[in-house]
Amino acid sequence: MKNFGYTVIKQRTIDYDQFDGRLLNEVLEMEPSFKVCLSCGGCTATCSANDLVSFNVRRMNLLLRRGETVELESEIKKCMLCGKCMLVCPRGINLRNVIMLIKKSILKYKPVNS
Amino acid sequence: MDFPPSFILPFTIGLLFISVFLVIIIGIWISGLSRIDKSRIIHNIFTRKSLLAIRETFMESLLHRKIFRKNPVLGYMHMSLAFGWFLLIVVGHIDAVNHYQTFSVPAYKAIFMRYFVTETATTISGKILAASMDLLLLFVLSGVMLAYFKRLNSRIFGMRKTTKLKMGDRIALSALWLIFPLRFMAESVSAGIHHNGSIISQPTGQLLASTLPVQLLEMPLWWAYSGALGMFFLALPVSRYMHIPVEVVMIFLRKYGIRVQKRIDGYSRIQVYSCSRCGICLDSCQMTHAAIKDTQSVYVLKHIRNKNLTDEKLFNCLLCGRCQPDCPVGLELNNLRMTQRIESTKEYNSSYEYLKNGPIVVSPQTEVIYFAGCMTHLTPAIIKSMKEIFAVAGVKFWFMDEEKTACCGRPLMQVGQYEAAKKLIEHNRERILASGAKKLVVSCPICYKVFNEDYALPGITVQHHSEYLLQLMADKRLPVNKMPLRVVYHDPCELGRGSGIYHQPRLLLDEYAEVIPIKNEKEAAYCCGGSLANIKIQMNERNQIRDNAMEEYLGYQPDVLATACPLCKKTFAKSRNLPVHDIAEIVYMAIRQKNAERSGKTKTMKELKIELWGS
Numbered sequence: 113m114k115n116f117g118y119t120v121i122k123q124r125t126i127d128y129d130q131f132d133g134r135l136l137n138e139v140l141e142m143e144p145s146f147k148v149c150l151s152c153g154g155c156t157a158t159c160s161a162n163d164l165v166s167f168n169v170r171r172m173n174l175l176l177r178r179g180e181t182v183e184l185e186s187e188i189k190k191c192m193l194c195g196k197c198m199l200v201c202p203r204g205i206n207l208r209n210v211i212m213l214i215k216k217s218i219l220k221y222k223p224v225n226s
Numbered sequence: 227m228d229f230p231p232s233f234i235l236p237f238t239i240g241l242l243f244i245s246v247f248l249v250i251i252i253g254i255w256i257s258g259l260s261r262i263d264k265s266r267i268i269h270n271i272f273t274r275k276s277l278l279a280i281r282e283t284f285m286e287s288l289l290h291r292k293i294f295r296k297n298p299v300l301g302y303m304h305m306s307l308a309f310g311w312f313l314l315i316v317v318g319h320i321d322a323v324n325h326y327q328t329f330s331v332p333a334y335k336a337i338f339m340r341y342f343v344t345e346t347a348t349t350i351s352g353k354i355l356a357a358s359m360d361l362l363l364l365f366v367l368s369g370v371m372l373a374y375f376k377r378l379n380s381r382i383f384g385m386r387k388t389t390k391l392k393m394g395d396r397i398a399l400s401a402l403w404l405i406f407p408l409r410f411m412a413e414s415v416s417a418g419i420h421h422n423g424s425i426i427s428q429p430t431g432q433l434l435a436s437t438l439p440v441q442l443l444e445m446p447l448w449w450a451y452s453g454a455l456g457m458f459f460l461a462l463p464v465s466r467y468m469h470i471p472v473e474v475v476m477i478f479l480r481k482y483g484i485r486v487q488k489r490i491d492g493y494s495r496i497q498v499y500s501c502s503r504c505g506i507c508l509d510s511c512q513m514t515h516a517a518i519k520d521t522q523s524v525y526v527l528k529h530i531r532n533k534n535l536t537d538e539k540l541f542n543c544l545l546c547g548r549c550q551p552d553c554p555v556g557l558e559l560n561n562l563r564m565t566q567r568i569e570s571t572k573e574y575n576s577s578y579e580y581l582k583n584g585p586i587v588v589s590p591q592t593e594v595i596y597f598a599g600c601m602t603h604l605t606p607a608i609i610k611s612m613k614e615i616f617a618v619a620g621v622k623f624w625f626m627d628e629e630k631t632a633c634c635g636r637p638l639m640q641v642g643q644y645e646a647a648k649k650l651i652e653h654n655r656e657r658i659l660a661s662g663a664k665k666l667v668v669s670c671p672i673c674y675k676v677f678n679e680d681y682a683l684p685g686i687t688v689q690h691h692s693e694y695l696l697q698l699m700a701d702k703r704l705p706v707n708k709m710p711l712r713v714v715y716h717d718p719c720e721l722g723r724g725s726g727i728y729h730q731p732r733l734l735l736d737e738y739a740e741v742i743p744i745k746n747e748k749e750a751a752y753c754c755g756g757s758l759a760n761i762k763i764q765m766n767e768r769n770q771i772r773d774n775a776m777e778e779y780l781g782y783q784p785d786v787l788a789t790a791c792p793l794c795k796k797t798f799a800k801s802r803n804l805p806v807h808d809i810a811e812i813v814y815m816a817i818r819q820k821n822a823e824r825s826g827k828t829k830t831m832k833e834l835k836i837e838l839w840g841s
Contacts, residue, residue: 142538145764145765158603158604160600160631160632160633161633163629163630163631164580164581164630164631164632165580189576189577189578190576190578190580191576192578192632192633192635192637192638192650193633193637193638193641193643193758194600194601194633194637194758195600195601195637195758196600196601196603196604199601199604199756199793199796200604204764204765204766205765206761206762206763206764206765208637208641208758208761209541209761209762212541212571212641212761215571215574216537216571216574219573219574
C-alpha cells in the first residue's frame with residue numbers, strides 16, 4: 113500500500129482520575145508568580161535553547177499542568193538557564209526558578225514504571 | 227602540697243574541655259583537606275608565610291584594623307575586648323612568673339592571681355605589672371560597656387543592623403559580658419580584704435571594704451568569675467565565638483595559599499566557623515532594600531553551621547559580592563555560597579546531548595570573534611553599535627552567536643550546575659578554537675567572566691568590549707569626540723568585583739563624555755538587581771533594588787546612565803527615569819555626531835538615539 117505519511121494518532125487521552133498534581137502544586141506553591149502565566153509564548157520566541165533544538169517553554173507549562181511528568185522530564189533537560197525568557201516575560205514570572213524547581217522535584221514525582 | 231581552692235573547678239573544666247574539643251575538631255578539618263592543600267601546609271609552614279600569618283592575626287584578630295576603618299568606635303570595642311583580653315592573659319602570666327619566680331606557673335594561679343597574693347607588690351617590676359593589669363582590665367571593661375550600648379543602639383557604631391542571636395550565642399555572650407565586671411569585683415574585694423591592690427583595685431577595694439561585708443562576698447565572687455569563664459568555654463563550640471580560635475587557623479591556611487574550592491571540604495568548614503556574625507555584611511547587602519532580611523551571608527553561614535539551610539535562602543542572593551570587601555575576616559562569602567549551591571543541585575545536571583547533533587554554524591577562519599551573549603540579543607542597540615564600530619575600525623570579525631549558539635554556561639554555574647555548564651563550555655570552546663582566532667571580544671560581563679576563567683583558550687585573548695574599544699581608541703583606529711554629556715557609570719558586578727575591570731570603561735568614557743565620580747562605585751558599586759544568580763527573587767523586589775540604586779544615580783543629575791552590561795542596561799532601562807546606554811552605544815553616538823559635524827550638521831541626542839534604535 114502506498115505510504116502517504118499519515119498514521120493513526122497515538123492515544124493521548126489524559127485520565128483526570130489518575131491525574132497527579134503533586135509536582136504542579138509544589139511548583140506553584142514555591143513559585144506563585146507562575147500562576148499568572150498567560151501563555152503568550154514570548155519566552156519560547158526568545159529562547160536560546162529553542163534556537164538549537166525543539167524546546168518550548170510554553171509547552172512545558174502545558175505538560176506540567178496536565179501532569180505529563182515523563183514528557184516534561186525529557187523537555188526540561190534542554191534548558192540552558194540563560195534567563196532571556198525571564199526578561200521578556202510580560203508578567204515578570206521567575207521562570208528560571210520554575211525550571212529549577214521542576215528539575216529538582218521531578219525525580220521525586222516521576223512514575224516508577226517509566 | 228596544699229590543694230587549690232574549689233572555685234577554680236568551673237574554669238579548669240571549661241579550659242580542658244575546650245582545648246580537647248579544638249584539637250579534635252581542627253584535626254578533623256585539616257585531615258579533610260585535599261592532598262594538594264595538605265602539601266601546601268607542609269611546604270609553607272616553615273617559611274616567611276607563617277610570620278606573615280602571625281602578623282595578620284595580630285592586625286586583624288586582635289587589633290581589628292578593618293573594623294577600625296569602617297567605624298572607629300566599633301573598632302575600639304572589638305579591639306579592647308580582643309587585644310585587651312589577650313594582653314590580660316599575657317601580662318597576667320608575666321606577672322605570675324615574676325611573682326612566684328618560676329616559669330612553671332599553673333594557669334589558674336595566673337588567672338586568679340589576686341586571690342592567692344595576699345601581700346602588696348614590693349618590687350618595682352611587680353608594682354608596674356600590677357598597675358598595668360589594673361589598667362588593662364579597665365581597657366577591657368570600656369569595651370564591654372560599649373558592647374552593652376551596642377545591643378541597645380547599634381546605630382552609634384555606624385551599623386544600621388545587627389545580627390539575631392541564637393541560644394548558644396546568648397549563653398556565651400552573657401558569660402562574656404559577666405567575666406570582666408566579675409573579675410573586677412572579685413579582685414577589688416580581695417584587695418580590700420588584704421589591703422593590697424594597685425592604682426584602681428586599691429581604692430575600689432578600700433571603698434568596698436568600708437561599705438560591704440567583703441569577707442562574706444569574696445568566695446561567691448571568685449566562684450562567679452570562674453563560673454563565667456567556664457560557661458564561656460563550654461558554650462564556645464555552639465556559639466559564634468568559635469570564630470576566635472578557628473579564625474587564627476583560617477588565617478594561617480589562607481596565607482599558605484589554600485582557597486575555597488568548588489566543593490565542601492575542611493577549609494570551607496573552617497571558613498564557615500570563622501564567621502564572627504558581626505553583621506557588617508548586612509549593611510552592604512542590597513537585598514535589604516527589597517525587605518529581604520534573612521538570606522544574607524551571615525545567616526547563610528549560620529544555617530550551614532546548623533545544617534538547616536533551605537534552598538529559599540541559599541538561592542535568594544544576587545551574588546553581587548558587595549559584602550565581601552566589607553567582611554572583617556575576609557571570608558570568601560560568594561564561593562562559600564557556591565559550594566552549597568553545587569551540593570544542592572548536583573543530582574540534576576543536564577547533559578545537553580542535542581548540542582552534538584544540533585544545527586551548528588561552521589566556524590569560519592577569522593582573527594577576531596565577537597560574542598554578544600544571550601542578554602545582548604535583547605539589547606540590539608549594543609550589537610548595532612559594535613557592528614558599526616568594527617566597520618569604522620576596519621576590523622573583520624566573526625559574529626559567533628548571531629544565531630544557533632549555546633549559552634556561555636555562566637548562568638548555569640551561578641545556580642551551582644557546574645557539571646551541566648561544562649558541556650556548554652566544551653561545545654563553545656571547540657567552535658572557538660576551530661576558527662583559529664586570536665581575539666574574542668565579548669559584550670556581556672557574565673560571558674566575559676566565564677570565557678576568561680573557565681574556558682581553556684590557549685593563544686586567544688578574551689576581552690570585554692570596554693577593554694577592546696579602549697585598545698582600538700589607543701591605536702587611533704576609533705575617532706575621538708567628547709560630547710557634552712554628564713555620565714554616571716554603573717559598574718556591572720561581574721565586570722567590576724567579578725573580574726576587576728574598573729578603569730578601562732572609565733578611561734574610554736572619559737574620551738567621549740564627562741564621567742561624574744559617585745559615592746558607591748568600583749568595589750562598593752551597587753548591583754542593578756537583575757542578577758541571574760538569584761533565582762528566588764521576585765520581579766517587584768528586583769525593581770525595588772534597582773530603584774534604590776537609581777535614586778542615588780539621579781542625585782548626581784546625569785544626562786545618561788552608562789553601563790557595560792546588557793543585563794544592567796535592560797534592568798535600569800525599565801525604570802524610565804534616565805536614558806541608559808551601554809558604553810558601546812555612547813561611542814557609536816559620538817562617532818555619528820562627529821561624522822555629522824564633518825558634513826556641517828549637528829545632531830541632537832534625540833536624533834542620534836533614533837539612529838541607534840532604527841533599523
